[in-house]
Amino acid sequence: MKMHIAVAQMGPIQRADTRAQTVARLCDLLKDAAGRGARWVTFPELALTTFFPRWEMDDPQEIRGFFETEMPGKETRPLFDLARTLGVGFYLGYAELDGDRQFNTSILVDGNGAIIGKYRKIHIPGDAQSQDGYPIQHLEKKYFEVGDLGFPVFDAGDMRIGMCICNDRRWPETYRVMGLQAVDLVMVGYNTPTGYGRLGEPRHLPGHHNHLSLQASAYQNTCWIAAAAKAGVEEGIHMIGGSCIVAPTGEIAVQALSEDDEVINYVCDMTLADGYRSNIFYFERHRRPEHYRAIVERVGASRQPL
Numbered sequence: 001m002k003m004h005i006a007v008a009q010m011g012p013i014q015r016a017d018t019r020a021q022t023v024a025r026l027c028d029l030l031k032d033a034a035g036r037g038a039r040w041v042t043f044p045e046l047a048l049t050t051f052f053p054r055w056e057m058d059d060p061q062e063i064r065g066f067f068e069t070e071m072p073g074k075e076t077r078p079l080f081d082l083a084r085t086l087g088v089g090f091y092l093g094y095a096e097l098d099g100d101r102q103f104n105t106s107i108l109v110d111g112n113g114a115i116i117g118k119y120r121k122i123h124i125p126g127d128a129q130s131q132d133g134y135p136i137q138h139l140e141k142k143y144f145e146v147g148d149l150g151f152p153v154f155d156a157g158d159m160r161i162g163m164c165i166c167n168d169r170r171w172p173e174t175y176r177v178m179g180l181q182a183v184d185l186v187m188v189g190y191n192t193p194t195g196y197g198r199l200g201e202p203r204h205l206p207g208h209h210n211h212l213s214l215q216a217s218a219y220q221n222t223c224w225i226a227a228a229a230k231a232g233v234e235e236g237i238h239m240i241g242g243s244c245i246v247a248p249t250g251e252i253a254v255q256a257l258s259e260d261d262e263v264i265n266y267v268c269d270m271t272l273a274d275g276y277r278s279n280i281f282y283f284e285r286h287r288r289p290e291h292y293r294a295i296v297e298r299v300g301a302s303r304q305p306l
């Protein structure tokens with residue numbers, strides 16, 4: 001069974017860019033992907049605004065300006081309408097305000113423009129307040145609660161689609177929970193600044209760690225991964241590109257070359273996972289959960305005497 005999917009990488013969204021301008025870019029990317037024959041498109045994390053957790057803001061009005069209170073709303077409806085017209089589904093990352101709760105959220109919208117899945121980011125990186133001595137700040141813990149929806153997998157007709165968001169992609173538990181639900185395709189958006197990982201980190205490493213995490217996880221969980229970057233220099237901060245589609249073999253099938261708006265696409269052979277699921281990664285035959293308790297029972301690494 002073949003599934004034609006696309007990833008729509010975005011270049012920077014500056015603070016002054018309006019939702020209307022940004023949604024127009026998303027619509028152009030969706031049209032490009034549909035024109036290539038893709039049936040599903042992955043957009044980045046926080047794809048409607050600049051990556052605002054780089055700033056410490058305290059004015060509730062200012063903060064709420066980055067969040068969506070309804071989805072689709074007036075300004076995002078054109079994207080949903082276009083999806084229905086084109087018969088193309090998509091993953092969209094955005095900042096969600098649910099009552100007074102703030103989440104870093106992604107939704108899965110089908111080719112009829114209907115929301116068939118929602119995910120709220122669980123691995124919230126960074127800090128709740130600015131750190132002295134850091135060249136850039138990463139304050140997602142200030143603006144987002146830990147997601148409360150788990151790692152669900154959704155029935156998208158001819159395949160099972162799961163979602164995660166940015167930092168989630170670095171944690172093997174993310175994909176394994178979805179792998180245990182027989183996920184066929186994981187969609188993930190990310191905003192990854194180059195100056196944050198470790199002070200003084202060589203600049204090539206954030207890109208390496210991005211692909212390392214995605215390739216290992218696709219292989220170890222016998223699934224395809226579609227990963228969409230928000231890239232380029234946003235408000236003076238450089239963020240990596242490297243959007244890609246990764247096969248269950250762990251190989252990158254196609255990747256973006258720019259740090260701007262760019263569509264990549266691939267016709268995925270969804271049976272490619274079968275050989276791994278029935279042999280080396282036949283979970284039911286080979287996994288030994290009775291020996292994995294530490295993964296669930298412990299939070300941090302223990303340095304107790306062995």
Ligand code: ING
Pocket residue numbers: 045125138165166167168170190191192193196197198206
């Ligand atoms: N961004 C980054 C990510 O995990 C980060 C945060 C950057 C963590 C670099 C570690 C190193 O890709 C988000 N939004 O999670």
